[in-house]
Amino acid sequence: MKTLVKDIRIVTKKDIQSVLDQNMPIAFPTETVYGLGAKIDDIKAIKKIFMLKKRPLKNPMIVHVSNQKMISSVVLNIPKDAKKLIKNFFPGPLTLILKKKKTLNSLITANMETVGIRMPSNKTALKLLDLIGQPIVAPSANVSGKPSSTNYKHVLDDFDGKIPLLIKGEEISLGIESTIIDMTVNPYVILRPGIITSDQIEKVLLKKLGTVSKTIAPGMIYPHYVPSKPLTVLEGDYDQIRNFLKSKEGSIFIGDSLKYKDIPNFVSMGEGKDQLIINLYKTLRSLDNYKGEEVFTHVVDHRGYMNRLMKASEGRLIKLSIEN
Numbered sequence: 001m002k003t004l005v006k007d008i009r010i011v012t013k014k015d016i017q018s019v020l021d022q023n024m025p026i027a028f029p030t031e032t033v034y035g036l037g038a039k040i041d042d043i044k045a046i047k048k049i050f051m052l053k054k055r056p057l058k059n060p061m062i063v064h065v066s067n068q069k070m071i072s073s074v075v076l077n078i079p080k081d082a083k084k085l086i087k088n089f090f091p092g093p094l095t096l097i098l099k100k101k102k103t104l105n106s107l108i109t110a111n112m113e114t115v116g117i118r119m120p121s122n123k124t125a126l127k128l129l130d131l132i133g134q135p136i137v138a139p140s141a142n143v144s145g146k147p148s149s150t151n152y153k154h155v156l157d158d159f160d161g162k163i164p165l166l167i168k169g170e171e172i173s174l175g176i177e178s179t180i181i182d183m184t185v186n187p188y189v190i191l192r193p194g195i196i197t198s199d200q201i202e203k204v205l206l207k208k209l210g211t212v213s214k215t216i217a218p219g220m221i222y223p224h225y226v227p228s229k230p231l232t233v234l235e236g237d238y239d240q241i242r243n244f245l246k247s248k249e250g251s252i253f254i255g256d257s258l259k260y261k262d263i264p265n266f267v268s269m270g271e272g273k274d275q276l277i278i279n280l281y282k283t284l285r286s287l288d289n290y291k292g293e294e295v296f297t298h299v300v301d302h303r304g305y306m307n308r309l310m311k312a313s314e315g316r317l318i319k320l321s322i323e324n
Helices: 013-021 043-053 068-074 080-089 123-132 152-159 198-205 238-245 273-285 303-312
Strands: 004-007 026-029 034-039 062-064 094-099 114-118 165-168 179-182 189-192 231-235 252-255 266-268 295-298 317-319
Touching: 013 123, 013 165, 026 123, 026 152, 034 043, 034 123, 034 152, 068 114, 080 094, 080 198, 123 165, 152 165, 152 273, 231 238, 231 303, 238 295, 273 303
Parallel strands: 004 165, 026 165, 062 114, 094 179, 231 295, 231 317, 252 266, 252 295
Antiparallel strands: 026 034, 094 114, 179 189
8 A cells, every 4th residue: 555645735525535435544633743533433444543553442532523513423412611611722732521422433432431522723634624524533643652743754654555645734733642631520630631731721610620530531541652762751950960861871861952952962852841842752753863772851840741751751750869
């Protein structure tokens, strides 16, 4: 199979229909990461997503929509608070966990009675949804466990020759997956932090969020974002980190060039928090290009970023002190 790479500006309904007729998924960008999408009623294509990604069947998928009608077609009802969040954050990087309609296939929801709904703000994603004319499931376009794809070349690294169509278009603008909030429990809880914060959500809802939930959501279980070289997160100031790395000769250090560019074997992820978030997966995927068997990085004051970073490091965190 040859993977066609096409710009959304020249993609036609005929192109899309050709892929749908093959019961195959389509790769496309959102504002967060690239997704691998299939119609919610195309079980053959959905099964191929699981197979291509090597994704566990117990890991539910997020349903992407482009309008209110699509939301109503998959959820049992839209509570008042959910409507508030939709009004304030859709389209955008927020996923709502709501009660699903019984007609929605259980393969999508890992046999649960809930479903994650999101409306991307990326124009390419919205145009694709409109061309298809119905909701699509779309986990990230990467082999499960690896860093997510934030440009089309990452997608080709994982799926070239395995999918028929990869759509290019509006660039990724955020770099980490959506915030997920479970609205089927009381109080509501953040299952996966992202760009949209709990403070922003609480300001809209005028109520506090909880902290514990038994709900399973994408990104909560199984290894995620793990690079090819072992990664460890260091918590400490500049001097502590520099002193620690003296005993790690030949290791790689990745991070903020505003603060750490003078550290030996430094690989820049950009300047400041926003650039670090955008470049996280790109940097993790590029580590094979650098000499060194171990990779270290630093703590960043951003819950969504640290959530992905700690998963990428498989929980390896060293809190530095003067003794280190």
